Amino acid sequence: MSEIAKAYEPKEVEQRWYANWLEAGCFKGQVDDAREPYAIMIPPPNVTGMLHMGHVLDNTLQDIFIRRARLEGKAVLWQPGTDHAGIATQTKVEKQLRASEGKSKYDLGREAFVEKVWEFREESGGVILKQLQKLGASCDWDRTSFTLDDHYSKAVLTAFVDFYKRGYIYRGKRMVNWCPATHTAISDEEVNMKPQKGYFYKMRYELVEPDGERTHLEISTTRPETLMGDTAVAVHPEDERYKHLIGKTVWRPFPKAPIPIIGDEYVDREFGTGCLKVTPAHDKNDFEIGQRHGLEVIEVIDHDGKLNALAGEDFDGMERFEARKVAAQKLEDMGLLIEREPYENTVGFSERGDVPIEPRLSEQWFLKYPKVEEAKRAVESGIIKFHPDRWKKTYLHWLNGIQDWCISRQLWWGHRIPVWYKKGLERSTLDFNDPEQVHVSVEGPADPENWEQEEDVLDTWASSYLWPMANLGWPEPTEAQQKELDFWYPTSTLVTGFDIIFFWVARMIMAGLELYGEDKAELTDAEIAARIPFKNIYIHGLIRDEKGRKMSKSLGNSPDPLDLIEKFGADGLRFGICNIAPTGSDILFSEDRIQIGRNFCNKLWNAARFRQMSGEMADNSGLEAILGRIDPAKCDDYDHWILGRLAQVTEDVEKCFTGYELAPLTHNIYAFFWSDFCDWYVEASKGKLKDASLRDNCLAIQDLVLRQVLQLANPVMPHITEELWKGLGYDASQAFIQNARIPHASEVVAGIEVDAGAVERVANLQELISQARALKAQYNLANKRDVEVFYGAEGEAAQVIADNSALIQTLAGIGSLNTIGGKSTDGLPAVVTPLGPLYLDLSSAIDVDAEKARLSKELEKLNKLVAVGENKLKNPKFVDGAPAQVVEGARKQLAETTEKRDETQRILNSLG
Structure with missing residues (x-):
């Protein structure tokens, strides 16, 4: 027990206690068969990342669940780690290389460049984890994992090989999102939609054989630079305007060639002219039309966003947006451009390259998702629960429309795909079912000099989807790791944002169902329950600014969390961010809304200090000791009331955790402590503290309440509650607050019959x-x-x-x-x-006379205002001629003035 300082200094308290926790190994996850396991796997942040407000929210919520589980006496594991973030990390290192040495990755070569990336990772890879420690995150840091660690890489490559051998992985030419800046396929998650202003170009495609007076079709497009790759014009087969032309041909303007008119139900008859130019190599929907009709595929835009020789001599080597202008001008010069109509639409930009993506037909590796039906059944039957429940509809909707996953990336940083091709054979002629031509294994071929390894690496998500299993030793656990797998897996809770339900959550579930355990075509519910990576999914919203905008550096609306920690303290920030976070919905952030956290810290500190100054600290060695100090015979109504409220708030907080409803958590704690305890009970107790016969009993009740409040608030505000726990002498035999099991609502006032009447x-x-x-x-x-x-x-x-x-x-x-x-x-x-x-x-x-004079003067003024308002509303010219909202406003103002006049008259009458 130590004297509580006059003022709370969060920086000193937080640094000291975090160092103490680390030194004592408070965060270590240890298998203990005598206790219930509780495990969370941290969604791994990018290795190059810096702490942002999304991390603050996500990791604070995880830490709240984790610290509560420790207070409940469970064996707890919070697994930390980072993701190698293939494209993000490689792009950052490439920029640094250009800036510092004026070189590209090709100048260094693959091996030397990858070494550069590793050097970068060693220098900056742990920054975000150190920042999470400043927030108070209680991860088992000794277990920190990285998705390119040897043990983890082996798991990733094993998964690829197993999926390949089971027929889920194949190589094929498909339409992908292509980033011309980074020269790789990217996922939908790596595409940012941005509003763009451009033009709708309406043009003529001349009929090869005129149809009576009709000599051409009118076609609208936003991308005239792709028309050189057009291989058809599509119309709706039931469009009366055009259906008789199906089977005929039109002239593609340049390079000039006849292309067919086809009928396809994809065409929207109401949009534009009802005629669609079909460019199978440069549009996903066009590609599918082309597949249905056996159209030629002509790629006229290369991997770097420039047009090639197939586009014609005038365009060869031209950048795509310059080619758009040139193509439009060429159409105009040929008399084929009808008009340019200003048009605004949303365009997908590469997140890392910050350039518009290019839909591109590319040879890639794809994964057919396994165990889709079981993944649906796991959620539909409640084996896995979403919190809030509404998010399961989003999850199921995606699974119902799922498409094969492009898992390859044209990068050098990442897990290189474990496929080798026999040297001397043309790639286009390879038989992927012949092990003499294509070798797929984790270790590679025994005679590597005769083989060439696939250049591509795996999509980052194709490693992080193994996160729960791979961090516990899968696929080849040691004896000790097998014990951990048996104890911790499936993990208890996943905490994440709704934006990656598709990209990460669903994929983790399907990976666990397919790979964890023996290969089985169908699974029972019991087997599903054993293979899932987690039992509960807690979904939170995204943090936005006060105007509802996504936070970003470019908008300047995203604060640095470290600055907020400096200003409010880590506990203040944690409490504040939780206090404004509705379950599963977006959070509107402002510093003013976070201030409540720091204010609550100060209130908690001052209340504890007031208790310490109010009298000698008696036996606070445990809950039973404090309860033993309370004499029910000396308890008055206010004592019974606060004890009843203490049991109630304890139950309310329990429900927040059992029901995964954390939104009311801080509100319940705040309302009880600030209003019920401080504003009412402490104030009501000041008289009793002067009465020697009641003083000790009153202090014992205060000690009980403060003890419970500190434990209720500890998961949200770990540092200050630890400091005050020691300052008030609670459970001195226990090193830390987490070692004292939090009492349930039925235990916190055990032995005291609370008077409901009181x-x-x-x-x-x-x-x-x-x-x-x-x-x-x-x-x-x-x-x-x-x-x-x-x-x-x-x-x-x-x-x-x-x-x-x-x-x-x-x-x-x-x-x-x-x-x-x-x-x-x-x-x-x-x-x-x-x-x-x-x-x-x-x-x-x-002074009654003075007040009557003042009120009489006020009444006279109000009577005049009422008269003016009444006369205005009696005037037909005003009532009938003024806008309806103006008239309604006048009526409302008259009603308010009349009410104020009548109240003033009543007060004046009461003075006699």
Whole structure:
């Protein structure tokens, strides 16, 4: 036990306690068959990343679950780690290389460049984890994993080989999102949609054989630079305007060639002209049309976003957006461009390259998703639960429309695909079913000099989808790792944002169902329950600014979390961010809304210090010791009330965790501690602290409440609660607050029969005191403490007021409180409370004559305003001629003025 300092200094407290926790190994996850396991795998941040507000929210929520589990006596594992983030990391190192040495990765070569990336990772790879420690994250840091660690890489390559051998992985030419800046295929998750202003170009495609007076078709496009790759024009087969032309041909303008008119139901008859130019090599939907109709595929835009020789001599080597202008001008010169119509649409930009993506037909590796039906069944049957439940619809909707996953990337940083090709053979002629031509294994071929390894690496998501299994030793666990797998897997909870339900959550589930355990075509519910990576999925929203905009550096609306920690303290930031985070919905952030966290820290600190200064700290060695100090016979109504409220808030907090409803968590703790305990109970107890016969009992109750509040708040505010736990001498035999199991609602007041009647009586007293304060405020007497108040209660209600008259006077700020008796109430301002009416004697508090003069003057002014308003509304020209909203506003203003006038008249009458 130590003296609690006058002021709370979060930086000193947080640094000291975090160092103590690390030194003592408080965060180590240890297998203990005598305890219930609870495990969370941290969604691995990018190895190059820096802490942002999304990380603050996500990791604070995880830490809350983790620290609560420790308080409940569970064996706990919070597994940390980072993701190699293939394209993000490689792009960053390439930029540095160009800036520092003026070289490209090709100048260095693959091996030397990858060494450069490893050097970068060693220098900056742990920054975000250190920043998470400043936030108070209680991960088992000794277990920190990296998706390119040897053990993890082996898991990734094993998964690829197993999927390949089971027929789920294949190589094929398909349409992908292509980034011309980084020269790789990218996932949908790596595409940012941005509004762009451009043009709709309406052009003529001449019919090879005119149709009567019709000599051409009109076609609209936003991308004239691709028309050189057109191999058809499509119309809807039931479009009366064009269906008779199906089978005929039109001239592609340049390079000039006849192309067919086809009928396809994909065409929207109502959009544009109803005619669609089909470019199978440069549009996903066009490619599918081309597949259905056997169209030629002509690629005219290369991997770097430049046009090639197939586009014609005029365009060969031209950048695609320059080619757009040139193509439009060429059409105009040929008399084929009808108009340029300004048009605004959204265009996909590469997240890392920050250039518009190019839909491109590319030879890639694809994964057919396994165990899709079982993945659906796991959620539909409740084996895996989403919190909030509504997100399971999003999950199931995606699974119902799932398409094969492009898992290859044209990068050098990442898991190189474990496929080797026999030297001397043409890639296009390879038989992938012949092991003499294509070798697929984790170790590689025995005679590597005769083989060439695939150049591509795996998509980053194709490694992180193994995160729960691979971090626990899969696929070849040691004996010790097998114990860990058996104990921790499936993990308990996944905490993540809704934006990666598709890209990560669903894939982890399917990977676990297919790869964890023996290869089986169908799974029972029991087998599904054993293979899933987690049992509960807690979905939170995204953090946005006050205007609802996504936070970004370019907008300048994203604060640095380290600056916020410096300003509010880690605990203040954690409490504040949780306090404004609705379950599963987006969070509107502002610093003003975070201030509540720092304020609560100060309130908690001051209350603990006040308790320490109020009297000697007795036996706080444990819950039973404190309960043993409380004498129920000495407990008055307020004591029973606070004990009842303590049990209730403990139950409310328990429900937050069992029901995965963390949104009310901080609100429940805040309302109980700040209002019920500090504003009401502590204030009500000040008289008892002066009474030697009641003092120790009152302090014991305060010790009980503070002990429980510190444990309830500890998962959210770990540093300050640890400091005050020691300062108030709780459980001195335990090194840390996490070692003292938090009592349930039924245990926190064990042995004390809380008087339910007392709880109701105090609630009524509080309402009476609040009404008395409001009555004083109405007459501008809020700060005047010598006013006289009378009460008209009878019977039991009168007795309650009489028994608590001193307390009422203190908390309501009144000079005297007496029964009205036979006194006349005429003219006395009054208010109705649950314990009967209260009357305010104004003559005891104000200069009646002066107040009557003031009110008379105010009444005269209000009467004039009412008259003006009434006359305006009697005027037909105004009522019939003014806009409806103006007339309605006048009526509303008159009603408010009339109400204020009548209230002023009532107050004036009460003064006699």
